[in-house]
Amino acid sequence: MTVVEESTATTVASPVGQSVGRRLLAYAPILAVAALAALVPLRYSDSGSMMGVVTDGLLFASYAVAFNIIFGSTGQLFLCVGALAGLGGFASAIFSDRVGLPMIPAIVVATLCAALIGGLLAWVSVKRALETIFIGIVTLTFSLSFDNLLLGRRDLTGGETGLFIESGGDTILRERVPAYYVFLGLLVVYLVIFRLLQRSRTGWAFRALRDDKLAAELAGVDVSRYRVFAGTLGSAMFGLTGALYAHSGRGFIGPSTYAFGEVDVRVLVMLAFGGIGSLLGPVVGAATFTWLDEFLIEYRELRLLIYGVVIIVLFLGFRRGVVPVVVDLFHRLPNRQRPR
Amino acid sequence: MRSALVDGVVLGLQYGLLGVGLTLIYGLAGVLNLAHGQIAVLGAIVVALVVDAGAAAFPAALLGIAAAGAFLLLLDLTLMRAVYRQEGERRVLLGLLLMLGVAFVIDGFLVWRYPVEQLALRVGGDAVPILGVRMTRGSLLASGITVAAGLVLVVFFRYSSLGRGVRSVIQDEEGARLCGVSPAAVRTFVFAMSGVLAGLVGVTRSMTSPIGVNNTISFTILALIVAVVGGLGSVSGAFLAGVLLGVVDRLSSFYIGTYVTTIVLLLCAAVTIVARPSGLLGRSPP
Numbered sequence: 100m101t102v103v104e105e106s107t108a109t110t111v112a113s114p115v116g117q118s119v120g121r122r123l124l125a126y127a128p129i130l131a132v133a134a135l136a137a138l139v140p141l142r143y144s145d146s147g148s149m150m151g152v153v154t155d156g157l158l159f160a161s162y163a164v165a166f167n168i169i170f171g172s173t174g175q176l177f178l179c180v181g182a183l184a185g186l187g188g189f190a191s192a193i194f195s196d197r198v199g200l201p202m203i204p205a206i207v208v209a210t211l212c213a214a215l216i217g218g219l220l221a222w223v224s225v226k227r228a229l230e231t232i233f234i235g236i237v238t239l240t241f242s243l244s245f246d247n248l249l250l251g252r253r254d255l256t257g258g259e260t261g262l263f264i265e266s267g268g269d270t271i272l273r274e275r276v277p278a279y280y281v282f283l284g285l286l287v288v289y290l291v292i293f294r295l296l297q298r299s300r301t302g303w304a305f306r307a308l309r310d311d312k313l314a315a316e317l318a319g320v321d322v323s324r325y326r327v328f329a330g331t332l333g334s335a336m337f338g339l340t341g342a343l344y345a346h347s348g349r350g351f352i353g354p355s356t357y358a359f360g361e362v363d364v365r366v367l368v369m370l371a372f373g374g375i376g377s378l379l380g381p382v383v384g385a386a387t388f389t390w391l392d393e394f395l396i397e398y399r400e401l402r403l404l405i406y407g408v409v410i411i412v413l414f415l416g417f418r419r420g421v422v423p424v425v426v427d428l429f430h431r432l433p434n435r436q437r438p439r
Numbered sequence: 440m441r442s443a444l445v446d447g448v449v450l451g452l453q454y455g456l457l458g459v460g461l462t463l464i465y466g467l468a469g470v471l472n473l474a475h476g477q478i479a480v481l482g483a484i485v486v487a488l489v490v491d492a493g494a495a496a497f498p499a500a501l502l503g504i505a506a507a508g509a510f511l512l513l514l515d516l517t518l519m520r521a522v523y524r525q526e527g528e529r530r531v532l533l534g535l536l537l538m539l540g541v542a543f544v545i546d547g548f549l550v551w552r553y554p555v556e557q558l559a560l561r562v563g564g565d566a567v568p569i570l571g572v573r574m575t576r577g578s579l580l581a582s583g584i585t586v587a588a589g590l591v592l593v594v595f596f597r598y599s600s601l602g603r604g605v606r607s608v609i610q611d612e613e614g615a616r617l618c619g620v621s622p623a624a625v626r627t628f629v630f631a632m633s634g635v636l637a638g639l640v641g642v643t644r645s646m647t648s649p650i651g652v653n654n655t656i657s658f659t660i661l662a663l664i665v666a667v668v669g670g671l672g673s674v675s676g677a678f679l680a681g682v683l684l685g686v687v688d689r690l691s692s693f694y695i696g697t698y699v700t701t702i703v704l705l706l707c708a709a710v711t712i713v714a715r716p717s718g719l720l721g722r723s724p725p
Contacts, residue, residue: 227712227713227716231528232471233716235471236667236708236712237713239663240664240709243660243705244705244706247702251696251698251699251702364539367536400551400554401551402547403546403547404543404544404548404550406543407541407542407543407544407546407547409540410536410539410540411544414533415518415537
């Protein structure tokens, strides 16, 4: 499926022997995204609800980049994006408001918790040589258990009513426009991490094991190590994003903030639409579906139905995603060499 | 304690029936039907609508069960064709994602059109004591139908040539083809059968508690847990796992509490996958 597809020209085979200019060029798309996104508040800064919507867009783009590292790069179907983000969010809330840690150490601890659990999931599935579908089922059971735990331990999590977080109340995270830029910064950092990985030896190993696990192993790629690495790193990113989100905005989180249907499904659709494995796929997907959600706001009850249809259509007929197709077209223009 | 055990077995038989439908399709086609619970509820909603329109309960129930079967049959003939063209891991992944999409379509449709529609079949009469535990006629009838369906399945798979054909395709698709069994025809048949089983669960469950949109996801999850614990592709495994999990469910909610119960069941599935991916009675997955 899509996972094994080449991400064509966006990946440069080897950075060795390239001029500094060319090397920097690889980061140009990230700069362009950052510049474009930085202009958004100019238009919406007077509308509180629209700022919330575009900040959510950045949030989901960040989730999707992290998911892209785990699923897009190493083919591990982690159906627990929301649960790991929620682990980050609730852990950070509990460590700061209950245990009394300052906000930033609490976020760090929460991020480590998510990384630990995600790494553990990846480690177990590597150790037991689980196929994609079984990784999916194990992570799904983790998601559902986490959901039940949230509802059950209402003394810590507030149960169905959710939780108002005091910590971070006096920071810029509670102000609309600065919070937007914090999340934009987070997304840019994630994109840079993704590109750095792609261009490093790790990225080479990722592509090798994504294309053919057995061949990669024979070529000396330590498949287990890279899978656990991707699982841990991506999960840390979920946790950090979820924790930051918990302290931002109104400082409110509930079970639906991180629910499977709200987070995992959207992230999967966004990434599939944008292009699994590509640098900007998550951004394009998140932007498109954030816009679509706003567009369909009057048909709220139809959203589930529409998402279902979109999933079917995407995986049936448009498995490559927008970004790889556009990049391909770009490289077919005259005066451009086609890659390979 | 005793009532929890009897309750558990009754519940477990229905869990088993739920799991069988899921396990068959996976064993046969490599498609993990994440819309199984949605299809069960779809069948139940059809029954409710037909009853609302003035029909008697029994023909309405048959119609609903047939509708669930027809829905999966249709999926096999249309959407799943793209899945069958793929091989190995890709096939499994595509099947899973498409079925996730189908699950959302059904859920979305039901939430949109029939958010409050529920099916609650009432079976009249006083409670009957069984092994010293008083059971309502509804849950007796539901268990009776479930046990009968289970027996029919066992006889079908053991003695009919079509049933043996199905098992041969699960074991070895290529070998079955060489023996003159058409895997595609068997697959279509099993999809329809799985839909019928799902519809049957929807109808029998509604004899003990009302069934509506809110039940879709929990049905799917239960079917998944049962199929995984029993071993994906194993029919007898699904029934064994269903009964075991049903008893675990009742005992755990009797002694510990309801929210822990779901986690206990989920843990059973996770531990099974990690410790013995082929499940209680399954062979290594196809």
